Amino acid sequence: RKEVEQDPGPFNVPEGATVAFNCTYSNSASQSFFWYRQDCRKEPKLLMSVYSSGNEDGRFTAQLNRASQYISLLIRDSKLSDSATYLCVVTTGSARQLTFGSGTQLTVLP
Amino acid sequence: DTGVSQDPRHKITKRGQNVTFRCDPISEHNRLYWYRQTLGQGPEFLTYFQNEAQLEKSRLLSDRFSAERPKGSFSTLEIQRTEQGDSAMYLCASSLGDRGSYNEQFFGPGTRLTVL
Numbered sequence: 001r002k003e004v005e006q007d008p009g010p011f012n013v014p015e016g017a018t019v020a021f022n023c024t025y026s027n028s029a030s031q032s033f034f035w036y037r038q039d040c041r042k043e044p045k046l047l048m049s050v051y052s053s054g055n056e057d058g059r060f061t062a063q064l065n066r067a068s069q070y071i072s073l074l075i076r077d078s079k080l081s082d083s084a085t086y087l088c089v090v091t092t093g094s095a096r097q098l099t100f101g102s103g104t105q106l107t108v109l110p
Numbered sequence: 111d112t113g114v115s116q117d118p119r120h121k122i123t124k125r126g127q128n129v130t131f132r133c134d135p136i137s138e139h140n141r142l143y144w145y146r147q148t149l150g151q152g153p154e155f156l157t158y159f160q161n162e163a164q165l166e167k168s169r170l171l172s173d174r175f176s177a178e179r180p181k182g183s184f185s186t187l188e189i190q191r192t193e194q195g196d197s198a199m200y201l202c203a204s205s206l207g208d209r210g211s212y213n214e215q216f217f218g219p220g221t222r223l224t225v226l
Contacts, residue, residue, distance in 0.1 A: 042219070043201060043218060044153065044217055094165075095143075097155040098203075098215060100154070101152050102151050102152050
């Protein structure tokens with residue numbers, strides 16, 4: 001079993017749609033939680049951190065449920081430029097290395 | 111450009127050859143990480159340096175792999191006797207912080223290795 005599991009995808013949605021991604025993690029000792037975005041053949045870039053209280057950044061809302069070890073990302077009013085792979089990420093260990101899910105590919109269609 | 115840089119960006123080699131990659135982190139960052147990403151997967155942690163000390167190594171890092179960060183600045187990752195299974199994108203990331211704390215890791219553009 002992978003340490004971070006994500007929706008398999010791919011997701012193909014029309015512009016303006018709302019799309020939700022889910023993720024579960026197995027290591028209860030995970031300390032920090034993130035969503036990263038990776039464009040095709042590019043490096044991953046931090047999209048947002050995720051907190052138990054929930055946090056919002058414009059059209060993006062992230063939520064963490066530590067009890068069920070579940071992380072979510074909601075994208076509202078999706079844009080063509082949101083097309084990318086979204087990676088669910090947790091940190092573990094004293095090195096705070098990142099443990100990534102396999103990613104979910106999103107394509108926003110005109 | 112003051113971001114993380116990696117060299118080369120692409121490397122094609124024959125099975126059995128040795129390859130070396132270089133990573134230059136953001137200048138004030140004391141932490142440096144190496145990850146490997148294969149097609150359709152997220153990056154996987156390989157190793158971590160705090161300044162010049164290599165403090166963590168993944169079990170993915172077989173004895174054919176060695177990494178160094180001799181002066182706490184740039185780092186090299188060497189793969190000896192390459193195998194076709196080593197074909198992947200090798201990503202370097204750096205961050206600033208003390209051991210036990212988390213600060214954002216910034217990724218370089220990666221080195222894409224193809225082993226024929």
